[in-house]
Amino acid sequence: MKEHAVAARKRLYEKLEKKSAALLFSGSAPHKTNDQNYLYTPQRNFLYLTNLPEENMILLMLKGEDTEKTHLFIEENTEKRVKWEGARLTKEEAHERSGIPSEQIRYLDRFDRFFASLMHPSGRSAIGTPPETLYLDLSPRSAKSRPASLSQTEDIREKYPELQIRDLNSHTAHLRMFKSATEIEKIKCAIEHTRKGLLNILANLSRRTHEYQLQADFLHAITLSGSEGTSFDTIAASGKNATVLHYTENKDRLDKEALILFDLGALHESYAADISRTYPLSGKYSKRQREVYEAVLRVQKETIEKVRPDVTWKDLNDFAKDRLTKEAQALGLLEGEEGIEKYCYHTIGHFLGLDVHDVGLYNEPFQEGMVLTVEPGLYIEEEGIGVRIEDNILVTDKGSLNLSASIPKDPDEIERIIRESS
Ligand SMILES: [Mn+2]
Numbered sequence: 001m002k003e004h005a006v007a008a009r010k011r012l013y014e015k016l017e018k019k020s021a022a023l024l025f026s027g028s029a030p031h032k033t034n035d036q037n038y039l040y041t042p043q044r045n046f047l048y049l050t051n052l053p054e055e056n057m058i059l060l061m062l063k064g065e066d067t068e069k070t071h072l073f074i075e076e077n078t079e080k081r082v083k084w085e086g087a088r089l090t091k092e093e094a095h096e097r098s099g100i101p102s103e104q105i106r107y108l109d110r111f112d113r114f115f116a117s118l119m120h121p122s123g124r125s126a127i128g129t130p131p132e133t134l135y136l137d138l139s140p141r142s143a144k145s146r147p148a149s150l151s152q153t154e155d156i157r158e159k160y161p162e163l164q165i166r167d168l169n170s171h172t173a174h175l176r177m178f179k180s181a182t183e184i185e186k187i188k189c190a191i192e193h194t195r196k197g198l199l200n201i202l203a204n205l206s207r208r209t210h211e212y213q214l215q216a217d218f219l220h221a222i223t224l225s226g227s228e229g230t231s232f233d234t235i236a237a238s239g240k241n242a243t244v245l246h247y248t249e250n251k252d253r254l255d256k257e258a259l260i261l262f263d264l265g266a267l268h269e270s271y272a273a274d275i276s277r278t279y280p281l282s283g284k285y286s287k288r289q290r291e292v293y294e295a296v297l298r299v300q301k302e303t304i305e306k307v308r309p310d311v312t313w314k315d316l317n318d319f320a321k322d323r324l325t326k327e328a329q330a331l332g333l334l335e336g337e338e339g340i341e342k343y344c345y346h347t348i349g350h351f352l353g354l355d356v357h358d359v360g361l362y363n364e365p366f367q368e369g370m371v372l373t374v375e376p377g378l379y380i381e382e383e384g385i386g387v388r389i390e391d392n393i394l395v396t397d398k399g400s401l402n403l404s405a406s407i408p409k410d411p412d413e414i415e416r417i418i419r420e421s422s
Pocket residue numbers: 274275350373375390
């Protein structure tokens with residue numbers, strides 16, 4: 001994984017302008033209540049470039065006329081911190097994990113002075129050519145929120161208004177679209193945890209009474225399997241709840257006649273799986289439930305077949321929408337060609353990686369090494385039926401590979417597994 005980070009930095013340097021600096025922060029856990037914080041989630045671009053999943057670090061990548069030098073700033077271990085929170089990585093450990101030379105790793109309190117001498121070099125302390133361009137991660141978390149790195153660099157931008165600020169994100173998004181063999185292995189591990197979680201759900205399906213219990217069955221199994229947790233809030237949506245796309249309350253009592261839709265995933269070393277399956281709570285799909293389920297399954301399989309290099313997201317979305325329209329007509333939901341948005345109100349999929357909805361250039365044709373989800377659904381509110389089936393697909397040189405093919409989705413197999421475990 002160290003090799004992966006070294007290679008990622010090398011590829012990023014190729015994209016940066018000469019006489020520039022890229023500045024990335026690892027972030028810190030947001031405050032929750034009183035003296036508690038939320039669990040820390042590593043800032044994804046920082047993690048990608050360093051392999052260091054730790055709070056309060058700064059990465060500074062300097063590109064001169066013909067030099068490239070990476071500097072890292074880390075927190076110093078204090079006796080109190082070691083006793084209360086555990087030890088931070090030492091310089092040597094940070095070097096081991098990131099491949100950044102030890103002599104270029106300093107403590108955080110040195111950062112301001114270091115940056116000042118970079119900008120205003122004077123003989124002895126000259127670090128290199130002063131950068132003219134400063135790349136920051138300017139991807140906003142939402143339309144309303146301000147990118148975190150803007151706040152974190154306020155001071156720098158005030159002191160050095162001559163620095164031209166550029167967004168690093170289009171470059172990192174482009175790099176992160178293509179998964180290395182190491183990354184694909186991690187996604188496969190995340191999928192394997194998820195498979196065990198879903199099998200544990202199936203094994204307990206007939207004896208649970210509430211949605212949250214099945215959510216717990218999933219968490220239990222993936223934790224035992226070695227996953228550090230879920231890649232997003234588990235959706236365990238029975239009956240009509242399945243028609244709410246991001247239903248995560250999981251509080252309702254289970255109606256044995258209903259279907260339950262799970263959209264969930266485990267993490268493996270910060271890489272995500274994202275799988276959806278829809279099971280019959282009675283252990284057997286009713287005639288109508290099976291009709292709808294098989295319609296979605298056909299569309300899903302045919303859409304996966306379409307994934308190959310040079311196909312675009314638009315091609316895939318258009319294809320799936322046409323197929324869903326035909327299926328909705330056959331199910332008696334639609335009469336003409338219009339109106340599928342009533343029964344399927346999301347797009348067919350997204351890139352998958354360090355982020356569940358991973359970064360990437362959604363207008364570019366697929367190429368080998370990309371990983372994406374294919375997840376058609378039909379949501380019939382008036383019938384209390386919501387079905388979504390989602391797999392994780394790797395684009396290969398000539399076609400694609402379904403990385404989650406081992407997670408059962410055939411309706412007969414699902415019924416058999418429930419029957420055998422009840
Ligand atoms: Mn998804």
